[in-house]
Amino acid sequence: MSDLVIRTRGMTRKFGDVTAVNEVDLEISRGMIYGFLGPNGCGKTTSMRMLTGLLTPTSGELEVLGNTLPRDAENLKYRIGYMTQSFSLYRDLSVRENLQFFSKIFGLGRREEKQRIAELLDLYDLTDLARQRAGSMSGGQRQRLALAAAVLHKPDLLFLDEPTSAVDPESRRDFWEQLFDLSDGGTTIVVSTHFMDEAERCHRIAIMEHGNKRADGTPAELMADMATNVLEIEGDDLRTLRKELTALPQVRSAAQLGARLRVLVSKDIADPEAWFRALPQSKEAQRVSKVRPNLEDVFVTNTGVMPEPVKSEEGSGQ
Amino acid sequence: MRSLRRISAILFKEFMQLRRDRMTFGMIVMIPLMQLLLFGYAINTNVRHIPVALVDHADTGISRILVQTILATQVVDFTEHYDTVEEAQEAITGSRVRAALIIPRDLASRLARSPSIGLGTPPSTSEETSRPVAQWIVDGSDTMIAGAIKSLRAMPLTELLHKPANRSTPTFEVALFFNPEQRTVVNIVPGLVPVILTMTMIMFTSAAIVRESERGNMEMLINTPVKSIELMIGKIIPYIFIGLVQVGIILGLGYVVFNVPFNGGLLPLLGGTLLFIAASLSLGLLFSTLANSQLQAMQMTIFVLMPSILLSGFMFPYEGMPVAAQYIAEVLPATHFMRMIRGIVLRQAELADLQFDALWLAGFFVLGMALAAFRFKKRLD
Numbered sequence: 001m002s003d004l005v006i007r008t009r010g011m012t013r014k015f016g017d018v019t020a021v022n023e024v025d026l027e028i029s030r031g032m033i034y035g036f037l038g039p040n041g042c043g044k045t046t047s048m049r050m051l052t053g054l055l056t057p058t059s060g061e062l063e064v065l066g067n068t069l070p071r072d073a074e075n076l077k078y079r080i081g082y083m084t085q086s087f088s089l090y091r092d093l094s095v096r097e098n099l100q101f102f103s104k105i106f107g108l109g110r111r112e113e114k115q116r117i118a119e120l121l122d123l124y125d126l127t128d129l130a131r132q133r134a135g136s137m138s139g140g141q142r143q144r145l146a147l148a149a150a151v152l153h154k155p156d157l158l159f160l161d162e163p164t165s166a167v168d169p170e171s172r173r174d175f176w177e178q179l180f181d182l183s184d185g186g187t188t189i190v191v192s193t194h195f196m197d198e199a200e201r202c203h204r205i206a207i208m209e210h211g212n213k214r215a216d217g218t219p220a221e222l223m224a225d226m227a228t229n230v231l232e233i234e235g236d237d238l239r240t241l242r243k244e245l246t247a248l249p250q251v252r253s254a255a256q257l258g259a260r261l262r263v264l265v266s267k268d269i270a271d272p273e274a275w276f277r278a279l280p281q282s283k284e285a286q287r288v289s290k291v292r293p294n295l296e297d298v299f300v301t302n303t304g305v306m307p308e309p310v311k312s313e314e315g316s317g318q
Numbered sequence: 319m320r321s322l323r324r325i326s327a328i329l330f331k332e333f334m335q336l337r338r339d340r341m342t343f344g345m346i347v348m349i350p351l352m353q354l355l356l357f358g359y360a361i362n363t364n365v366r367h368i369p370v371a372l373v374d375h376a377d378t379g380i381s382r383i384l385v386q387t388i389l390a391t392q393v394v395d396f397t398e399h400y401d402t403v404e405e406a407q408e409a410i411t412g413s414r415v416r417a418a419l420i421i422p423r424d425l426a427s428r429l430a431r432s433p434s435i436g437l438g439t440p441p442s443t444s445e446e447t448s449r450p451v452a453q454w455i456v457d458g459s460d461t462m463i464a465g466a467i468k469s470l471r472a473m474p475l476t477e478l479l480h481k482p483a484n485r486s487t488p489t490f491e492v493a494l495f496f497n498p499e500q501r502t503v504v505n506i507v508p509g510l511v512p513v514i515l516t517m518t519m520i521m522f523t524s525a526a527i528v529r530e531s532e533r534g535n536m537e538m539l540i541n542t543p544v545k546s547i548e549l550m551i552g553k554i555i556p557y558i559f560i561g562l563v564q565v566g567i568i569l570g571l572g573y574v575v576f577n578v579p580f581n582g583g584l585l586p587l588l589g590g591t592l593l594f595i596a597a598s599l600s601l602g603l604l605f606s607t608l609a610n611s612q613l614q615a616m617q618m619t620i621f622v623l624m625p626s627i628l629l630s631g632f633m634f635p636y637e638g639m640p641v642a643a644q645y646i647a648e649v650l651p652a653t654h655f656m657r658m659i660r661g662i663v664l665r666q667a668e669l670a671d672l673q674f675d676a677l678w679l680a681g682f683f684v685l686g687m688a689l690a691a692f693r694f695k696k697r698l699d
Contacts, residue, residue, distance in 0.1 A: 054540060054541065080541070089535070091533070093335070101331050105542045
């Protein structure tokens with residue numbers, strides 16, 4: 001891999017007695033889309049705020065784009081873009097006025113500003129909305145505007161804090177297309193999410209829980225290295241079966257998905273299918289098969305916590 | 319250069335937001351307008367036409383003439399008539415009247431002996447020489463009402479007998495400068511300038527910065543290269559203009575509607591006003607770094623506004639307060655500007671005449687800005 005854009009050793013942040021981020025080591029290379037995956041309150045936002053220089057770490061070494069944080073935080077401002085979790089542009093200004101404001105703040109020249117804004121309006125499909133006030137736009141439109149503002153000054157490193165939490169699935173897909181375009185252009189992107197499908201699109205992810213990094217790797221690596229095998233069981237009384245299976249020590253978790261039960265069985269058992277058939281409970285089951293793990297399985301295996309199935313604001317994220 | 323561009327960007331944005339915030343925009347003009355008209359007409363320390371009761375035990379021609387003479391002073395209006403003193407007292411308790419005049423049965427003989435009637439000195443042997451002709455019972459809880467009635471105490475009654483007024487030469491001659499007609503409004507209108515500016519300047523600036531945090535804009539803003547000082551300057555400049563507009567409204571309307579003279583020069587006025595605006599804005603900025611919500615910012619503003627109205631000399635003379643209260647009043651920028659603006663507008667004072675107050679405001683501004691800049695961090699923790 002090429003040179004490192006972000007490197008942390010033992011990054012820790014405490015709020016009073018609460019440790020929001022605990023001894024996190026990160027290495028993020030140039031051009032990568034790196035995801036923080038975790039439930040609300042796991043320390044994603046706090047980590048991001050420390051990496052942008054907004055929060056002072058309680059302890060640990062942080063190096064971002066060659067600058068030591070928090071000392072050189074001000075040097076970063078021209079080189080990073082930050083899209084906050086909640087919409088943080090001016091609702092009472094129009095799309096164009098918002099972009100004009102930030103381009104002046106970032107010191108773009110008059111001609112450069114005009115050109116760049118036209119480019120961004122076109123790229124993010126905002127040209128028709130240029131005169132509309134940001135406050136009256138939909139979630140997806142606001143998010144495109146926020147992204148446009150965050151990349152206005154062509155940052156080397158882009159932080160996106162749960163960028164798609166207020167957006168419909170269609171806009172989410174388009175949004176990720178735009179992220180890949182940016183990534184291809186050489187921008188390093190750090191994104192936090194609690195959506196599995198989003199995490200799966202990242203080049204590399206870190207699974208976070210209670211401020212600790214539980215796993216780190218490419219989605220494929222994480223699935224391959226998982227400490228469990230995945231069984232899918234079809235049967236009649238799945239609810240009872242689920243209860244009985246969860247009680248077994250070899251079973252990491254069991255979750256019902258419609259007419260199937262998805263069971264994570266420890267890798268200590270060499271042939272999980274045979275193991276299951278030998279159980280007395282297997283009489284209930286009609287069909288058992290070992291399936292390919294997905295990222296949700298990785299997440300559950302690494303944290304023992306069910307990820308948030310519904311989108312919600314991460315209020316306790318700091 | 320970049321710095322200037324950033325400040326102008328914030329400035330432009332602030333004006334734009336202000337223009338779209340109809341409510342705030344309206345308040346900028348309406349607050350001074352309404353308060354000027356309201357206070358200009360309402361506040362009057364010359365108390366007139368106090369409602370009082372009459373208990374006339376004499377009920378003679380002379381007693382009715384006495385009542386007419388008192389009415390002619392315009393100090394009181396006889397709104398109630400009672401037969402007994404008890405009824406009059408109940409009326410005072412029930413706040414139907416503020417005082418009652420009790421005319422005794424022997425009014426005529428008392429009048430004859432009274433020196434106020436000018437019939438010459440009665441024999442000194444008479445015990446009743448110095449007896450007053452009638453009695454006022456007054457609700458003395460309001461000192462201003464009581465004072466107005468007390469002013470009737472030595473009222474000459476020579477007119478009662480159609481004799482020419484026998485005015486003796488006063489001990490002192492009093493020449494009233496700057497407000498010879500003794501109109502309260504002349505003092506009130508310039509005094510409104512510090513009061514209204516205290517309210518709007520502190521409130522608008524403290525709310526302006528807190529609003530950025532409250533709406534989440536600050537999180538984005540501190541991730542940009544903008545510096546704290548640039549943000550603060552860009553934020554307060556629009557309010558300096560607003561403050562000047564408000565001063566213009568108050569003094570202009572005061573001149574047109576209430577005929578309050580403007581004796582001083584424009585330059586000292588501008589200088590003094592800018593100093594006060596700067597001091598108030600720095601206080602507003604300091605509040606904005608302390609408050610977490612616009613509501614808190616508002617509460618802090620009220621905390622300063624109340625003493626600025628009551629202790630600054632706007633309502634009650636500064637000299638009448640106990641020394642400890644005077645020290646507190648000295649801390650408030652409004653007290654200093656109250657002296658300055660009345661001096662400039664009414665007494666044609668120059669800034670040099672008011673240098674102590676001017677220096678104090680400048681010092682307040684510097685200290686306030688330093689504290690605000692110290693408190694304002696481009697971090698979230």
